[in-house]
Amino acid sequence: MNPTNYSIHQDIKQHLFSKEYVAIIPHRSPDGDAIGSALALKKAIQQFHDNVEIFCVDPAPSYTHFLDGSLQISPNLNTNIYKLICFVDCGSSSMSEFETKIPNLFKDPTLTIINIDHHKSNDLYGKYNLVDTFSASTTEILFNLFKIWNITITKNIAQDLLTGIHFDTGSFKHPNTTTQSLKIASELTKLGASNNLIHKQLFKISNSSKLKLWGNVLTNSYISKQKILTSIVTNSDLQKYNSTSKDLEGIIDYLNTVPNKKFSMLLTEDKNNGIKASIRTINNAYDLSKIAAIFGGGGHKMASGFRIEGHFEQEIVNKIV
Numbered sequence: 001m002n003p004t005n006y007s008i009h010q011d012i013k014q015h016l017f018s019k020e021y022v023a024i025i026p027h028r029s030p031d032g033d034a035i036g037s038a039l040a041l042k043k044a045i046q047q048f049h050d051n052v053e054i055f056c057v058d059p060a061p062s063y064t065h066f067l068d069g070s071l072q073i074s075p076n077l078n079t080n081i082y083k084l085i086c087f088v089d090c091g092s093s094s095m096s097e098f099e100t101k102i103p104n105l106f107k108d109p110t111l112t113i114i115n116i117d118h119h120k121s122n123d124l125y126g127k128y129n130l131v132d133t134f135s136a137s138t139t140e141i142l143f144n145l146f147k148i149w150n151i152t153i154t155k156n157i158a159q160d161l162l163t164g165i166h167f168d169t170g171s172f173k174h175p176n177t178t179t180q181s182l183k184i185a186s187e188l189t190k191l192g193a194s195n196n197l198i199h200k201q202l203f204k205i206s207n208s209s210k211l212k213l214w215g216n217v218l219t220n221s222y223i224s225k226q227k228i229l230t231s232i233v234t235n236s237d238l239q240k241y242n243s244t245s246k247d248l249e250g251i252i253d254y255l256n257t258v259p260n261k262k263f264s265m266l267l268t269e270d271k272n273n274g275i276k277a278s279i280r281t282i283n284n285a286y287d288l289s290k291i292a293a294i295f296g297g298g299g300h301k302m303a304s305g306f307r308i309e310g311h312f313e314q315e316i317v318n319k320i321v
């Protein structure tokens with residue numbers, strides 16, 4: 001981390017550890033990095049005081065339930081009590097989805113907002129913005145902060161932090177994996193985090209309906225004339241395989257293994273009349289966060305996403321796939 005950020009580290013530390021009530025908020029549909037970050041930060045703050053809770057519009061995904069505290073996440077944020085809000089891994093102000101419940105969230109002058117994140121598309125919505133796009137995961141940023149802040153990294157905190165790194169690097173396989181990621185991971189395993197357990201929980205637990213859904217998505221993938229590899233998942237596909245969109249997590253990495261294409265795109269219908277797009281590339285020449293931004297989304301250079309309103313007409317899908 002850039003040493004010139006030193007004062008912002010101290011400002012954030014002063015706020016978080018001053019016994020003010022702290023709300024920690026990861027992004028909606030939280031993933032392994034969002035949950036790992038929120039849990040690690042909560043445990044770090046608890047070394048100083050207990051006025052801290054995690055709030056999220058969605059619960060923690062089941063693959064993070066092995067982490068201590070992952071079930072203690074509330075959707076009900078009361079900003080009359082929680083005046084200090086620390087967003088983690090939340091790449092834009094809209095990504096927490098809390099401002100749909102609390103419209104003045106980002107305009108209320110009585111609230112202090114801290115933003116700790118690593119997304120390139122971050123729109124710097126906080127009073128304090130610690131956005132480090134070099135870090136592969138938000139938990140890498142937190143690891144560096146905890147060192148600066150002299151936090152004791154317990155076995156549980158180490159496990160939370162390493163989970164974030166595993167999730168966002170695909171267990172050190174994605175191109176965002178750096179020497180820093182590997183060094184931090186090594187230190188965290190020394191502190192008691194289990195590399196093997198985390199990898200197993202995140203990527204190695206499946207069920208037969210999920211495997212069949214994946215088979216369908218892979219079979220239906222196609223490469224367009226524009227060299228974009230796409231696969232489409234409709235709500236009826238999810239019903240047919242008795243699955244939810246959560247079961248698709250990670251499949252985009254398989255679509256992305258095909259060379260000689262610009263990027264891969266997985267389009268998934270959601271229940272709220274929307275279509276979620278995940279896009280990935282192995283080609284450094286493209287900046288997918290810019291493509292995602294056109295549709296109101298964001299992310300990283302080689303891994304991004306967006307959501308648009310609408311649904312697929314089954315007839316059209318049948319013609320394409």
Ligand SMILES: [Mn+2]
Nearest residue numbers: 033089137138
């Ligand atoms: Mn992340």
